[in-house]
Amino acid sequence: MTAAAELMDYDEVISKFDPVLGLEVHVELSTATKMFCGCPVTFGGEPNTQVCPTCLGLPGALPVVNANAVASAIRIGLALNCEIAEWCRFARKNYFYPDMPKNFQTSQYDEPIAFNGWLDVELEDGTVVRVDIERAHMEEDTGKSLHVGGATGRIHGAEHSLLDYNRAGVPLIEIVTKPITGTGARAPEVARAYVTALRDLLRALDVSDVRMDQGSLRCDANVSLMAKDASEFGTRTETKNVNSLRSVERAVRFEMTRQAAVLQAGGRIVQETRHFDESTGSTSSGRAKETSEDYRYFPEPDLVPIAPSREWVEELRQTLPEMPSVRRKRIQAEWNLTDLELRDLLNVGAVDLIAATVDAGASPGEARAWWVSQLAQEANSRGVELADLPITPKQVAEVIKMVASGQLTNKLARSAVEGVLAGEGEPAEVVEKRNLKVVSDESALTAAVDEALAAQPDVLEKIRSGKVAAAGAIVGAVMKATKGQADAKRVRELILERANA
Amino acid sequence: MSELTRLTAAELAAKIQAKEVSAVEVAQAHLDRIADVDPAVHAFLHVSAESALAQARAVDEDVAAGNQPASPLAGVPLALKDVVTMQGAPTTCGSKMLEGWHPPYDATITTKMLEAGIVILGKTNMDEFAMGSSTENSAYGPTRNPWDLDRIPGGSGGGSSAALAAFEAPLAIGTDTGGSIRQPGAVTGTVGVKPTYGGVSRYGLVAFSSSLDQAGPCARTVMDAALLHEVIGGHDPLDATSIDEPVPAVVQAVREGSIGDLRGLKIGVVKEFSGDGYEPGVMVSFNEAVERLRSLGAEIVEVSCPHFKYALSAYYLIAPSECSSNLARFDAMRYGIRVGDNGERSAEEVMSLTRDAGFGPEVKRRIMIGTYALSSGYYDAYYGSAQKVRTLIKRDFEAAYEKADVLVSPTTPTTAFPLGERTDNPMAMYLADLCTIPASLAGHPAMSVPSRLSGVDGLPVGLQIMAPALQETRMYRVAAAYEVARNEADGGPLINRVPELEVAR
Ligand SMILES: [Zn+2]
Secondary structure, eight states, rough: EEEOOOOOOOOHHHHHHHHHHEEEEEEEEOBOOOSSSSOOOOOOOOOOSSSOOOOOOOTTTOOOOHHHHHHHHHHHHHTOOOOEOBBOOOOEEOOOOOOSTSSEEEEOOOSSSSSEEEEEETTTTEEEEEEEEEEEEEEEEEEEEEESSSSSSSSOSSSSSEOOOTTTTEEEEEEEEEEEEEEEEHHHHHHHHHHHHHHHHHHTTTHHHOGGTEEEEEEEEEEEEETEEEEEEOOOOEEEEOHHHHHHHHHHHHHHHHHHHHHHHOOOOEEEEEEEETTTTTTEEEOOOSSSSOOOOOOTTTTBBBBHHHHHHHHHHTTOOOOOHHHHHHHHHHHHHOOHHHHHHTTTTTTHHHHHHHHTOOOOHHHHHHHHHHHHHHHHHTTTTTSSSSOOOHHHHHHHHHHHHTSOOOHHHHHHHHHHHHTSSSSHHHHHHTTTOOOHHHHHHHHHHHHHHOOOHHHHHHHHHHOGGHHHHHHHHHHHHHTOOOOOOHHHHHHHHHHHH | GGGGGGSSSHHHHHHTTTSOOOOHHHHHHHHHHHHHHHHHHOOOEEEEEEHHHHHHHHHHHHHTOOOOOSSTTOEEEEEEEEOOOOTTOOTTTTTTGTTTTTOOOHHHHHHHHTTOOOEEEEEEEOOOGGGGGSSSSTOOOOOTTTTBTOOOOOOSSSSHHHHHHHHHOOEEEEESSSSTHHHHHHHHHHHHEEETTTTTTTTTOOOOTTTTTTTEEEEEEEHHHHHHHHHBOOOTTOOOTTSSOOOOOOOHHHHHHHHOOOTTTTEEEETTSOSOOOOOOHHHHHHHHHHHHTTTOOOOOOOOOOGGGGGHHHHHHHHHHHHHHHHHGOOSSSSSOOOOOOOOOOHHHHHHHHHHHHHOHHHHHHHHHHHHTSSSTTTIIIHHHHHHHEEEEEOOOOOOOOOEEEEESSSSSSSSOOOTTTTOHHHHHGGTTTTTHHHHHTTEEEEEEEEEOOOOOOOOOEEEEESSSOOOOHHHHHHHHHHHHHHHHHHHSSSGGGGGOOOOO
C-alpha cells in the first residue's frame, strides 16, 4: 500500500486554485430487453441466465438495435436541451477484457445521438448553476467479473475470476458534461447537485431505475486544478467507482485537496484513473493513462446508421414529463410549503418520493410524515440515499391506506414498513406473515380486558371509583397481551365498559 | 459412381417428388460418393451422415403423405461451408481456434434450408476464417481440385467448389468477401453467385469482414444456383444489414434467359480487367465468351472504371481492419481452444498463448495489418482512404451502369495454380481476387459461370457477370443464356469433362 496522500487545507486550495470538473454519468436503461438482442435486463438474475448468442458474442451472431433504447436516448437528449443528431452511427471501441464478450464495445464515438445541451442545477441555498452537456451517447454495458483471491479484488493477483454476462449488452447512455468552471469552493457541492438533478430528471423520464447502489447510475468524476493565474486547464484525473451522491461530493473534494498538495510541493499530476474508497473517502491510483489506450474506433459495420426523423423526435418531445424543477414549484404551492420546508425536503431527497406517494393515493401530510421521519432515519442509519431504500412510494402509500382504513395501527404500520425494508415482500404479504392485522374480534379483546382487570383488582377498584386515568395500566397490559395488535382507543372504551359493568 | 450424383438439383428434386427415387437414396448415394472420393479431394471437414439421412427421411414421409413439397429443392443434398453455424455439427471455420466448437444455434440460412427440405450432408473445408484464395490456409489441410488433384480448388470456399466438381453434392453454400464464391467456382468449372450485400442473411455466418461478407449459392448449373438463391435469400430481422425487399425472381430470370435471346441488352466489358497478369488462356476464353454473348443479340460496349486499380489495396485495408476487430472475440474465455491455462498464468497470458497457437499465419498477418490500419494517427491515411476508394469504385460502377445493363470480365486472371505455388507469396495469392473485389466493395451482385477449358493448361476458366445492387435477375438471365449457348456449342456442360476420380475403396 502506498502512504496516505498529503492533503492541503480546503480553504487554502480555494485561495490558490480554481477547480475544473468534468462528469461522466452512465445510466442503465430500464428497457425490457438489451441494447442489441432480446435478452431481459432485470437485475439480480442467476449468473449467465440472461444471455444469448448475440450478447455472449458467439461467432456468427449479430446485433440489432433496440428501438426503445434509441427512443429513451432521444428523450434524455431532449430533456437535457440537446440537439438530436439527424444521422449517427455506432462505432466499435476495441480493447481486450474478459468481461467483454466480443472484445470490443459497441458504442458511439464521434457521432453521438445527442449533443450540446445543458441542465440547470439548484444548490442547497437555492443558487442555480447551469451545467453544459457535451453529449449523450448510446452504448452497451459489459459483463461483470468477480476476481477471487488476491488483495485488491482486481484481476491482477486474483487466483481465479468468475464471469457473469447477464449485464453484457444492457443499454447504457453515457452523459458527458463540458468542463464545469468557476464554481470555486462549491465545486464538490455542484458535482453532487448535478448528479442529483440528473438522477431526478432520469427518474421523471422513467427511463432507468437510477439506483447508484445497484450500478444503474454510475458516475466518473474528472477533476483538475488550475492555478489562479493560469490560462490553461491542469492535468486531470478520472475517479471511478463513485457509488453514491455523497461519494461524488467527497471524491471531488478529496481530489482537489490531494492535487493541490502535489502541485504545491512542485510535483505534477499524473493523468490516470483513480479508485474511490467509500470507507476512507480517499482515492487511490489505478491504471496510468500516460500512454492513452488506443481503442481503434471505427464505424460498426454490423449496424446501419440511425437517422431519427424530425417527426419522431417531435413525437418524443411530446412525451417528456413535467421537469422536476417545474414540478417542485407546483408542489410547493399545492402542499403549501415555505421555501425552507421545501429545501429541507429537497435536501433529504424526499420531494419526488412524497409526490409519488401522493400520486399512489396517500395524503400529502401522511406521505411527508413517513418519508421525513422513519424512512429518513432508516436511510441515515443504512448510509444510503432515501431513494435507494428498498421500498417504493407505492408501497408506502399502501401502508398509509391500511392505517386510514383501520386495518393497521401506526405502530403496526411501522412494523409493516420494516418488513418491506427487510425484503419480506409487499406490504400485504408482510402484514400476513408478521400477523399484524389489528385485533378487531370483540370477544377476544373483551376476554383480554377481563383477564387484565382480574389480574389487577386494585386498579379495577380505582377505575370503579372514578379514577379513569388508572385505566392506562390496563391498556398497557392488554396491548402487551395482544402483541400490540389491538386498537388502543377501543381497548380503553372496553375497559371502562367492563369495569363498570 | 451412382448416376444420382451426376444429376442436377432440379432433376433430383423432380425425381423425388415423382417417387422415382427416394430422398434417402439420393442422400445415401452422395454419402457413398463422399466416402469414395473425399479421401483424395478433402472437400469435407465434417460429414453429418446421420442427420442428413434423418432430414431425407422427413422429405420422403412428406412425399408419401402427398404433401406439397416444402420447396423446389426438397430432398436435394447440399454441402455447407464450415463458416456457417448448424447445430449438431462442429463449426471450425477451418481454424484450429474453433476446433470442436459446436454452435448452440442455427444460422438463418441453415434454418431456411432445413425448412425447405434441403438435406445438409456436412461442412466443407475453407481457408481459415475465409482468408485466402486456395484453401491452403485451412488448419485441417488443403482441398484438392477434382480437375487436377495437384492444384488448388480456389478459396476460401474451395471445399464447396470441389464438392460440386467431384459430384459429392449438387448444391453448396459459399461465402464471398472478396471472391471466395466466384474464384473457386471459376477454377473448378462450377457456378458461384455472390448476391447483393444484404440480400442473404449473415446471421450465423462467422464474420471475416462484416461490410463485405455475403453468403451465396454454389451449383453446377445456373438454374440450380437460382433455386438455392430463392431459398436462402430475403430479409432477416436478426441481421440489421439485411435488405427489407423481396428476393429477386431469379428462377424466372433463368427461364427467360434460357430462351437464348439477349437482344436489347447492353453488356459492358471493363477495359481495366485485362493486360499484365492475365493468362492468355483466360483471355482467349473471355473474348470467346464476349463474342458468344454478342451472337445472342447483346450489344457489347466497352466501359472504363479507372479506380478499379485501387480496389485490391482498399480491400486489403478494409477487410483486415474489420477482421482485426471481428476476430478479437477468440480469446479462450468462452469457446474454442484454450492454451497454457495451468492455473498459474493470468487470463491475459492464456489469451495471448491461445491466439498465438490457434491462428494461422495468414490470419495473424491480416489481424496485424488491420490493427495497424485502425491505429490512431494512421486511421485517416489507411482505413479512411480505403473507404474513400470504396466510394470512388461505387461511382465508377454507377457510370458504367449508365452505359451497360451488366458488366462482364474474367472471374480470375489465371486458372487453378498448383498447390504450394503461392503459399509463400501473399501478394501473388491476393491477385487471384483482382476481378472479383470491385463488386464486393460496391456491395453488388456478381457471379461466375464456367466458360471453357484454357487452351494452355486444359483447366476451367470462368466468366464473371456483374449487375447493379438488387438487379440479380439481369445477371442470371445473361448467365442462363450464355450457359445454354455454350453447352450447345460444346456438346454438353463443361463439368462433364472433369476427369474420373479414383475411388478410395
Ligand atoms: Zn442476449
